[in-house]
Amino acid sequence: MTTNVKATIPANVPATMPRPQPLPGRDSAFFWDGAARGELMGQRCAACKLFRHPPRPMCPNCQSVEREEVRLSGRGTIHAFIHPVHPMIPMFDYPLTCVLVDLEEGIRIFSNLYECEKEDVRIGMPVEVFFVPTAGDKQVPVFRPARDAKAGSKGARS
Ligand SMILES: [Zn+2]
Numbered sequence: 001m002t003t004n005v006k007a008t009i010p011a012n013v014p015a016t017m018p019r020p021q022p023l024p025g026r027d028s029a030f031f032w033d034g035a036a037r038g039e040l041m042g043q044r045c046a047a048c049k050l051f052r053h054p055p056r057p058m059c060p061n062c063q064s065v066e067r068e069e070v071r072l073s074g075r076g077t078i079h080a081f082i083h084p085v086h087p088m089i090p091m092f093d094y095p096l097t098c099v100l101v102d103l104e105e106g107i108r109i110f111s112n113l114y115e116c117e118k119e120d121v122r123i124g125m126p127v128e129v130f131f132v133p134t135a136g137d138k139q140v141p142v143f144r145p146a147r148d149a150k151a152g153s154k155g156a157r158s
Pocket residue numbers: 045046047048049050059060061062063064
């Protein structure tokens with residue numbers, strides 16, 4: 001005899017544990033130091049000025065190992081998204097939205113989307129960065145719908 005077990009995900013399950021803290025490597029330490037300050041940082045080739053993410057030692061365009069660490073605008077648009085449901089991870093709030101964001105500087109970053117109902121997420125939606133705390137008194141960058149875009153559309157209607 002088989003039992004039909006249906007997994008149900010309760011809405012808005014609050015996280016019961018802090019998010020795991022970042023584990024910086026030699027190439028990504030500046031990124032996580034920036035996040036701890038509330039700044040989204042990016043790596044740019046010092047020779048050809050191409051941005052790259054995630055941070056790595058050599059430029060894929062010109063093979064230079066000279067690099068610059070630049071504060072990014074934190075603005076971008078959603079390239080893709082998913083709503084993972086199983087297995088639920090106790091450090092995250094559900095429903096959870098994972099996004100790939102195309103940043104203005106031309107690089108793509110993986111993150112979470114907050115302050116947006118699951119049904120309202122759209123590819124191409126303008127978003128802006130903010131930061132949420134983790135274990136170890138660190139922070140990670142996450143995104144929410146861009147407030148400028150909301151204000152702009154509201155202004156256009158009135
Ligand atoms: Zn380069």
